[in-house]
Amino acid sequence: MSSSTVSSLLNVGATGLRAQSVAVNVTSQNLTNVQTEGYTRRNVLMDPLQGPPDGGGGVIARGSLRIVDQYVERRWLGAISEKAGAEASLQLSSRIDEVLSDSSGNVGQALDAFRAAVRDVSVNPSDTGARQVMLSRAESVASTFRNAETRIEESRDEADRRMADAIAQANAIASEISQLSQQISRSEASGNEASDLRDRRDQRIRELGKIVPITAVTAEQGRITVLLAGREPIIAADGAISPLKAVPDATTGRIRVERTAAGAPMDVTSWLNGAGSLGGLVEARDGALASAQTSLDQLAFDFANAYNTVQTAGFGLDGVSGRKLFDVSATATGAASSIALSVDVAGFPDRIGAASTAATVPGDNRNALDLAALETATVMSGGETVDGALGALITSGGLSVQAARDEVDARSAVEAQAKSARDSISGVNSDDEMVALTQYQRAYEAATKVVQTADEMLQTLLQLKR
Amino acid sequence: MGSLLRFETLLHRERAAAIAADLDALESIAIEKQEALDELTDDTIDDELLGRIVTQARSNGRLLRHLVDLHRALVGGAEPVYGARGDLRAETDPGARLRRPA
Structure with missing residues (x-):
């Protein structure tokens, strides 16, 4: 065996070991980042070197390769967007539950108090004090409608503010x-490794996906x-x-999302x-x-009318009739925010129409009895009583919040499943990586054992030499 | 004489295996070498052949050291110590690169 052949063969063994050295580095890096959020497992990219007669053969490590399945990544990104959307929706929708629960208590109490006052007037139609209380309670009912509407409107305003913030964040x-x-692009064009940069970019893409639905190509x-x-x-690319x-x-004043x-x-x-x-x-x-x-608008509108x-x-x-108890918008739209004690009667308790004719005042209570009978009358849209319509509103609010919770x-669950699928491909499995490292360690131990054994045998041979 | 010639042949195989970094072959050859050495008696030793074998064994030793150096660079840490019959006298310290992160 010529010395040049030996040198060439030695080189083949050495290139293999150098390539393995890169593999150890990559494996160590994978293990170090086993808990790092967004880290993508790397494999070593090995290329065979040209064999004889033109080259010496062997293997070279060209660097590391991120293990990524684009389809699985895309599915995960979509699931992230869907989950973030459901969570944002729930957070805002739950306000309905709070508002309606609070308001139902308030509206309910105000209604009860108002009806009691109407009954008092029907018992004592000429009692100015009872009439004054009835007007006061009517204003309380209107006020609770307005408060509930304001709170819902504020939640919608808050959605607009948060949308503007989210858009600014998405652009950044x-x-x-x-x-x-x-x-x-620059790094890879000059032959450098850009896996960490790619991980950072993927992480940012997922952050963007939490704000808007996106596809990365x-x-x-x-x-x-x-x-x-x-x-x-x-x-763009x-x-x-x-x-x-x-x-x-321009019409609603609500925020729209535009792309230029x-x-x-x-x-x-x-x-x-x-x-x-x-x-x-x-x-x-x-x-x-x-x-x-x-x-809520419909409820206020029907109630007032x-x-x-x-x-x-009454x-x-x-002795005058034709006076309203509540002022309210001409249509249901905006009724909850506009309902108020009518200017026809505000400050004038004697204008409550308790009598059914002008001739029978002040003792006539027949129209006041009709007012009191509204408590159980099906006067609301959909053939409901006032209480029934209020209950339906609360129930529908609760159902929409529950639906939002179910959606979340x-x-x-879908996001967790997609992430798990992604982790099984791109995540680091510390057991697998440790097995790889253990193999390198065993090879080292074997090499050491061989050389030390050979050394000792050489000593034996030297002792035999006379 | 036969055992010594067999030992010389094994040294040639050892060299080839070392160059190819074939650790499985090297481990098997080491056992065979020890067997051949055990069979040696005073009257089977030829001084000229023994001199050739010692030279070859020294050369192989340098080659094997190179192999160990490459492996040490690969994994880091302190090397284990083995006796002539493969008995472990001091365990290896795998070094930081082979330790599982906390």
Whole structure:
């Protein structure tokens, strides 16, 4: 065996061991990051070297490779968005429960007190004191409606403020993702490892996915395209960002989400479809909260009109009829915020229409009895009593909150499943990594054993030599 | 004489296995070498052949050390100590690279 052949063979063994050295480093890095959130397991990228006659053969480690399944990553990203959307929606929707529970207590108590006062007037139609109490209690009922409406409106306003914050945050993260993509591209183009940068970018993409539904599509040279709701890019492959914008709607005043592309704004609010915190906020604001507001308006409207209808038919102590008990909007829209004790009677207890004719005042209580009978009359939309309609409103509020809770549970389970699928591919399994390290350790021990055994045998041979 | 010749053949195989970093082969050859050495008696020793074998064994030793150095660089830590018959006299310290992180 010539010396050049020996040198060449030695090189083959050495390249293999050097490659294994890289593998140990990668395995150690995997183990160190076993608890690191967002860390992607790496494998060593080994390439065979050209064998004889042109090359010496062997193997070279080209660096490490992140173990990623794009399909599984995409599924996880989608699940993250859905979960974040459900959570944001629940957080806001639960306000309905609080508002309606509080308000139902308040409205219920105010209604009871008002009805008791109406009954007192029907017993003593000429008693100015009883009449004064009835007006005062009527104003209390109107006030509880207005308070409930204000609290729902405030929750919707809060959704608008949080949407504006979320949009600003999404734009900042998009800008970070774009910068990371450029760094990755530059780093990999110059032959350097960019796994850590890729991990950081993936982490930011997941953060962006918590705000808006996105799809990340890998492009050439380490770049990436991020599509909003799988439709249009908010980050193009060249790194250009189409920022999102919070724009107040000209009609409703509510925040809309716009994306500016090629200089033209585009309303993308409907693209969110309940996903991402932004989508969840829109869903709660325009769904459960808006619905509760509409129901409360209808309740206030029907209630006011029912009492107004009877009150206007009755005659006051001054013998005049046609006066309303409540002022309220002409349509149900805005009724809960506008309901108030009517200016017809405010400050004038004698104008309560307790009598059924002008000639029979002040002792006539027949119309007051009709007012008292409204307590059990089915005068509300849908053929309900006032109490029935109030109960239905509370029940529907509770149901929508429960539905939001169920949605969070379901979305959380899907997200956990998607994350688990991702971890089984890209997460670090410390047992597997330890097995790999143990193999390297055993090889080292074997090599040491061989050389020391050979040394001792050489000593024996030297002793034999005379 | 036969055992010594067998030992010389084993040294050639050992060299080839060391160059290829074939640890399984090296471990098996070490056992065979020990067997051949055990069979040696005074009247089977040829001085000229023994001199050749000692030279070859020294050369192989350098090669095997190189192999160990490469492995030490691979895993770090202190090397274990073994006796001529493969008995472990001091255990290895695997070093930081082979320890499970806390």
